[in-house]
Amino acid sequence: MRVGIVCDLREERWPSMDLVATMLADHLRAPLSGGVEGVLLRPSMVRRLTRLPGLGGLKRFDRTDRIVNRFWDYKRWLVRFQNQFDVFHIVDHSYAHLVHVLPASRTVVTCHDTDAFLSLVEPDVADSRLPRWLTRQVLTGLQAAAHIACDTHATADDLRRRRLAHPDRISVVYNGVHPAFTPEADGAADRFVTRAIFQASGDSNELTTDILHVGSTIPRKRIDILLRVVAAVRDQRPAVRLLKAGGTFTREQRALIRELKLEGHVVTLPFLPSPALAALYRRVAVVLLPSAREGFGLPIVEAMACGTPVIATDLPVTREVGGTAAIYVGLNDVQRWRDSVLELFVEKQDPDRVAARRRLCIEHSAHFQWQRHAQSMANIYRDVWAVADSQPMRHSGDREAVLVS
Numbered sequence: 001m002r003v004g005i006v007c008d009l010r011e012e013r014w015p016s017m018d019l020v021a022t023m024l025a026d027h028l029r030a031p032l033s034g035g036v037e038g039v040l041l042r043p044s045m046v047r048r049l050t051r052l053p054g055l056g057g058l059k060r061f062d063r064t065d066r067i068v069n070r071f072w073d074y075k076r077w078l079v080r081f082q083n084q085f086d087v088f089h090i091v092d093h094s095y096a097h098l099v100h101v102l103p104a105s106r107t108v109v110t111c112h113d114t115d116a117f118l119s120l121v122e123p124d125v126a127d128s129r130l131p132r133w134l135t136r137q138v139l140t141g142l143q144a145a146a147h148i149a150c151d152t153h154a155t156a157d158d159l160r161r162r163r164l165a166h167p168d169r170i171s172v173v174y175n176g177v178h179p180a181f182t183p184e185a186d187g188a189a190d191r192f193v194t195r196a197i198f199q200a201s202g203d204s205n206e207l208t209t210d211i212l213h214v215g216s217t218i219p220r221k222r223i224d225i226l227l228r229v230v231a232a233v234r235d236q237r238p239a240v241r242l243l244k245a246g247g248t249f250t251r252e253q254r255a256l257i258r259e260l261k262l263e264g265h266v267v268t269l270p271f272l273p274s275p276a277l278a279a280l281y282r283r284v285a286v287v288l289l290p291s292a293r294e295g296f297g298l299p300i301v302e303a304m305a306c307g308t309p310v311i312a313t314d315l316p317v318t319r320e321v322g323g324t325a326a327i328y329v330g331l332n333d334v335q336r337w338r339d340s341v342l343e344l345f346v347e348k349q350d351p352d353r354v355a356a357r358r359r360l361c362i363e364h365s366a367h368f369q370w371q372r373h374a375q376s377m378a379n380i381y382r383d384v385w386a387v388a389d390s391q392p393m394r395h396s397g398d399r400e401a402v403l404v405s
Contacts, residue, residue, distance in 0.1 A: 003381055004085035007042040008092050009069055015271050016298055017092045027374035036378040043077040045069045071134055075101045087381045099141035105388040108380060109145040113295030114158045121162050146384045149173045151296045154317035175296055176370030180274035181305035189279035201267045208241045212284040214299040216247035223253050225290040231260040232338035245269045281306035286344050297321050301368045304361035311340050325364035
């Protein structure tokens with residue numbers, strides 16, 4: 001069986017989505033996948049506005065180019081593959097509009113969260129700036145797919161609760177942990193990260209205690225809470241600094257850094273390859289994830305696989321992924337976040353407690369395996385193909401989004 005794995009545009013710069021697609025394709029090659037071959041499908045982005053002199057660095061033009069590519073160019077490129085694969089798998093639900101140019105009865109979509117649809121069902125908390133008519137295209141594509149694989153029960157429950165998809169078409173397939181995330185030292189990666197930190201900060205001080213955040217700086221990541229927690233911790237432990245891996249700070253976030261007197265104590269790093277990110281996890285004291293909403297929370301299991309403790313917002317999804325190995329705090333309780341970090345610093349002075357927490361983290365992260373993910377997806381592909389093969393081919397066509405009964 002040949003499966004066309006429909007990926008995000010690389011220029012969208014969503015490393016987690018690229019990781020899901022790559023890990024799935026790699027592990028489908030294993031014998032246990034039972035003869036399912038995954039082929040990555042992704043066009044190159046066509047630059048229009050951002051190739052014009054003076055416009056390339058402006059975010060609004062980059063966003064316009066991305067939307068045009070995602071909703072126009074990608075469709076035109078993908079339609080040629082309709083008959084070249086037995087099943088299609090769109091690995092990011094925000095690309096579910098592509099179902100409209102594929103045989104819907106043979107298409108699977110992975111849904112990571114319901115954020116993309118909030119402008120239609122809960123506009124007061126929506127972060128997306130995508131026009132609602134385009135959001136409807138995404139939702140109707142999701143609703144037309146033969147099957148929806150969610151990477152947590154929390155997301156699956158959210159889809160059902162909001163009546164965004166038919167319950168019978170939803171299942172849960174957990175993500176895995178990249179093999180680079182391990183407690184074992186990697187000399188080359190460790191040196192790479194040390195150089196990256198020095199280049200970003202100009203500071204080679206090894207006496208700092210580092211707190212890490214991994215991910216973008218979009219509103220639901222609540223970088224404001226992260227910065228206030230770091231400032232509160234520094235009031236007690238002045239040697240603490242924040243390492244920020246991922247998206248760059250917004251103008252408002254930079255202003256808050258100045259307001260909290262954190263300048264010189266925050267080091268911004270780019271998105272790092274997995275071995276380097278693993279080295280970063282291993283060198284820090286704790287990873288913080290103060291998100292208002294999460295789809296899966298890969299940094300939770302990645303950090304744990306490296307033996308590093310995690311403090312996360314108390315959400316159903318973070319408890320599902322972090323289990324008993326993570327520490328949970330209410331989103332806006334900055335004092336409790338501070339105290340939880342300080343308690344971990346005290347714990348570091350007791351080797352037995354450190355070893356016990358490290359062991360708990362590593363054991364818990366072992367439940368999340370890409371090979372298991374690929375095997376589960378292969379079973380879904382077979383089921384979808386078996387049903388589609390016994391029925392006339394169904395294309396979704398564009399239609400109005402509805403709440404399912």
